[in-house]
Amino acid sequence: MDVGDLDPDPLRQLDEWFGAARAAGETMPEAMCVATASRDGEPSARYVLMRGLDEGVVFFTDYGSDKARDVEENPRAAAVFHWRLPVHRQVRVRGTVARTTTEESDRYWATRPPGSRRSAVASHQSSVVAGRHVLDAAVAALGDTEPARPDRWGGYRILPWAFEFWEGRENRLHDRLRYLREGDGWRVERLSP
Numbered sequence: 001m002d003v004g005d006l007d008p009d010p011l012r013q014l015d016e017w018f019g020a021a022r023a024a025g026e027t028m029p030e031a032m033c034v035a036t037a038s039r040d041g042e043p044s045a046r047y048v049l050m051r052g053l054d055e056g057v058v059f060f061t062d063y064g065s066d067k068a069r070d071v072e073e074n075p076r077a078a079a080v081f082h083w084r085l086p087v088h089r090q091v092r093v094r095g096t097v098a099r100t101t102t103e104e105s106d107r108y109w110a111t112r113p114p115g116s117r118r119s120a121v122a123s124h125q126s127s128v129v130a131g132r133h134v135l136d137a138a139v140a141a142l143g144d145t146e147p148a149r150p151d152r153w154g155g156y157r158i159l160p161w162a163f164e165f166w167e168g169r170e171n172r173l174h175d176r177l178r179y180l181r182e183g184d185g186w187r188v189e190r191l192s193p
């Protein structure tokens, strides 16, 4: 893999590798680990699902969750994808974080099955709960409704300023190409593995 093999736009390059992973049968290619940090710099990481790829990388969550508290205090994040198919690859993304518009959140909410919507309404993500029965009761109370999106649920977009595309090579002499935003474009440089 060399600079000339990659798209000059790293978002398009991510889309290409993501599509290749999915086409090759990678089980959950959209899973990405997102790292955030509190105002004090305390890091925290967890998987979410990439639900959009445009000028940034989009995921949806509960705005009352711990990750949301982090990004509201400190609107920066890093994300990483890892795929074994079609070849061993990792993509790292670093950027600033902004909420999606309410229209975008509504549009995605509408695609979620009713059961998932009810669970999101019943669960205040990352809050301590006395037991499973509390969640079950909150879901049961919703019956078979199709609840509207609560204000506390929506999306975030990681607006990237850096990417790294990693591809496994023999004897661990792997390829690493880093994109850094420069003006309106991107500078690409090779990193030692």
Ligand SMILES: Cc1cc2nc3c(=O)[nH]c(=O)nc-3n(C[C@H](O)[C@H](O)[C@H](O)COP(=O)(O)O)c2cc1C
Pocket (backbone or CB within 6 Å): 028, 031, 044, 045, 046, 047, 048, 049, 050, 059, 060, 061, 062, 065, 066, 067, 068, 125, 126
């Ligand atoms: C593969 C995978 C995908 C997940 N996708 C999401 C997601 O898209 N949104 C979300 O809020 N949580 C998702 N979760 C749950 C999160 O990992 C996490 O438990 C939850 O968001 C609470 O994180 P927080 O307390 O750091 O805010 C996913 C978990 C796994 C294992």
